[in-house]
Amino acid sequence: MSDLAIDVRGLRKTFGSKVAVDGVDIAIPKGEVWGFLGPNGSGKTTTIRMLCGLLRPDAGEGTCLGFDFRTQSEQIKRETGYMTQRFSFWEDLSIRENLEFVARVYQLPKRRARVAATLERLGLVKRQRQLAGSLSGGWKQRLALAACMLHEPQLLLLDEPTAGVDPQARRDFWEEIHALSARGITVLVSTHYMDEAERCDRIVYILNSRVIARGTVAEVIARSGLTTFVMEGEGVRHLLEELRNAPGVDLAAFFGAALHVSGTNRSALERALAPYRGRPGLNVHEAPVSLEDVFIHLQREVHS
Amino acid sequence: MKHFSLARAFAVLVKEFIQMGRDPLTFAMIVGIPLVQLVLFGYAINLNPKNLPTAISIDDPGTFARSLTAALHNSGYFDIVEETNSPAEARRLLSEGRVSFVIEVPVNFTRDIIRGEKPQLLVEADATDPSASSYALAAFSELASAALRDDLVGSLAVRAPKAPPFELVVHRLYNPESVTQYNVVPGLLGVILTMTMVLITSLAVTRERERGTYENLLAMPATPLEIMFGKIAPYVAVGYVQVTLILLAGLYIFGVPMLGSLTLLSVALALFIIANLAVGYTFSTVAENQLQAMQMTFFFFLPSILLSGFMFPFDGMPVWAQWIGDVLPLTHFLRIVRGIMLKANGWAEIWPNMWPLIIFMSAACGIALMRFRRTLD
Structure with missing residues (x-):
């Protein structure tokens, strides 16, 4: 296995006549945190969805966690945590029921203990029977992260996880990300916040479906010649x-x-x-x- | 990876059950729709209508006219609400829909009968709805003859209608009193299941898509078969709850008998319920939103009601319509459920309608699975 968690080249996706992603290459070494930046509609979500098998690419090749991302998405799904842009857990299930569902679907051993530990860590033990739909934005985001981490994935794909979240919650969130990264988990996170971009090992800037800048923050700045x-x-x-x-x-x-x-x-x-x-x-x-x-x-x- | 994991299917099933319990509308649909429809239609639908409003125009004051009037009244089919001497007035009553029949007894009716001149007795019927008037019309001829036979005695006996040279023996089997409910209640069982089962699953997947949870579900390792199983199985249980409610209500409210084997009925029900759930599931994989899913459900529901033999006799339909009817699961289920409940049919008798159900169910499940989109494309 290579040392790259994600290694894809020439990613391309069109919706009808609209090109959403065109010739995107991404190679992320294991354990790094990469920021995915770009204006709305530039193709960030589409790229992430292709990486975890939710969209079929029109062209491109490569691997995620050593699996061919076009044909082995089932294996990739088992090792990947994907957090959608919009809260996509079940609002009519309680916090606990959501976590238990995830644990069941991934067939995790020691389900009860794992769910209990997660609730404990989130500080949601007392509110575990509350419906997920009644949580505030920040709590929803924490629940979503905890739920997509429940199966201990090797790769995290986070699509604008901090949109609409207060500064304290954002800070906590990033501390969590860095802690995960220290444990060897690879993270690709899309964001609009510059301070978040600066916390990433490397950034990829995508515009009009093409990558136009990449590297460390210092490199990107230096290369601009501004x-x-x-x-x-x-x-x-x-x-x-x-x-x-x-x-x-x-x-x-x-x-x-x-x-x-x-x-x-x-x-x-x-x-x-x-x-x-x-x-x-x-x-x-x-x-x-x-x-x-x-x-x-x-x-x-x-x-x- | 490709294999079917019961644990993952079970995860979806548990989730579905919890969500069902939290959604008051679903619950209302499960319990409310069958009971309301059964009571409403069970009482409302009558294929052998009686007490039809009738106008009578008598130009003859004789005995026979009076006997006829009395006989009409006693038959229960005719309710004489108007008496008039004007044919124009009678026609107006018919065209306004205030009466269903006009019976005209001509001048000198009694005298002409005695003279053996075969006077004409005119019955005008509002035949816009053929089924509404047919039973009463069929009864009329026999009724009139019988009424006069009692009067034509003694020297007039020669005028009495002659008995046919044979005796007609009719056995109305399985439903001797032609109780409409015996036919309608088992039929409603199928109709209600068709409606609720298709609707419930057609909403199940579209709801996930509308709320954005579909993306999350797809990002998890559950396979299409597991998701389908988990989403269909809870509603099979729901279907059986509905069936229990309907059968109990049918028995205690309408007195519809259950002559055949409950086990056999349960087997047929399983096929029928799953077939309908799979149809709904297929709709949900095509529909973009819940409204579309609902529209598709009604698109399926209408032919099911009209061409299955629930509302109108199947054998009376043209061949092409029977072909369409033969494709619908309700057609076969109706024959099975009526056969088991009213005729005590066994396995051998229902088999000709079981295998089409099995084929339909398998095909519907297959299409649903193929149509299921693993990606968001």
Whole structure:
């Protein structure tokens, strides 16, 4: 067996005339946590569904956990935990019944003990008879993660697991992910949050059904060739329109109260910003390029 | 991997049972529909209608007219609600639907009979619904002859209708009093099962798809056969609960006998119930949502009711319609259930209708399994 948990090449999927995924390659070494990023509708969910056998690829080859992902999806399913974007456990079953169902379907030994341990770990022992549908978003997400971890999979495919979840729950969730990764479990997680992307070993950025950037966060940022200046202070709110169209400025956007101005040509960017330097009350300084700048820049580039 | 795991099928079955218990609508359907339909239709449907509103127009004050009126009344078929002397008025009553029959006794009816002139007795019937008037019409001729025979005595005896040169012996077997319920209640058993069983499973899978839980189910290692087994088996039990309710109600409310073997009926029921569940399951694999599943159910339900011999005599249908009817499981089940309950049919008698049920059930299960989508494509 290779050291890659996922090793697929040339993944392609069309729905009618619409190409959802086109030529996607993903190779994730075992035990790593990879982030899967991209705007809505770019093909993240479709890719994940193909990996766990829920969609038949039109083209592509490769393996998941050493099994051919096109023909051996039954074996892959046994070793994979898939968490859907939308809560997809049974809302008219109680928390306990949901876990027991999962345990039965996977034919897990010591079912009762395992379910009890999971309830204990989730802190849901007292609420185990509550219907899953009555849980809040954060609890649903924790239940879903616990349920898809119940059979101790080697690979976790998580589709936007933290969408609509509060910051504390997100933090807890990521701690759990890192703990799993430390135990050798491979995780592919799609997300829209940049802070989550930064917690991944590597990221894959997919846009319009194609992978357009990949690597560690630092690599992706470095490869973009962007330079970012931050402008703060008086009157900065009125500068956006001027700067957006200035030569040398590829990207101008507010992050909080600060205006981020980025460009791939450093000297042109500096020339564009020169008139603003030294204005009273206005502070212009260089800052590290953020992942978000890179993605927005990539999106613009592809669209133009 | 490919083998059938009872444990996984059992997992789906347990889940299905719990969900059924939590859904008040399903529960209402299981208990409510059979009882309401049975009581409603059991009392409402009458294939031998009596007390039909009748207008009589008498232009003759003689004895025979009066005897005829009395005989009509006593037969129970005719309820004389109007008396009129105008044929136009009588026709109006018919066309307005206020009466089903108009009987015209002509002028000098009594005199003409005595003279042996064979006067005409006119019966006009609203025959828009042939079955509503046929029993009463069939009874009429015999009734009129009998009424007059009592009056035509002594010197008039020569005018009395002659007895036919043979004696007609009719044995109404299995249902001597032509009680409609004897026919309708076993029929309703099949009709109710067809409706609820198809509907219940057709909703079962589409509901999963609508709620998004289908994706999760597919991501788990349960095979199509296990999922189907787990989803169908609980409703087989439901079907038997319905059957018990209907048979008990049939026995105690309508007095419908159960002459044959309950065991044999149970075997036939298993085939019939599973066949219908499989049809519903097939619908659910085709339908995009619960509304579509419901529409498909009714698409199946209507021919089942109309062409199976439940509502109208099967042998009266044209051959092509009988072919369609022969494909439907209800057609064969009706013959089996009526045979067992009313005629005490045994295995040999019901076999000609058992094998079509077996074939239908196998085919329906096969199609359902083939249609089951393992992926979300």
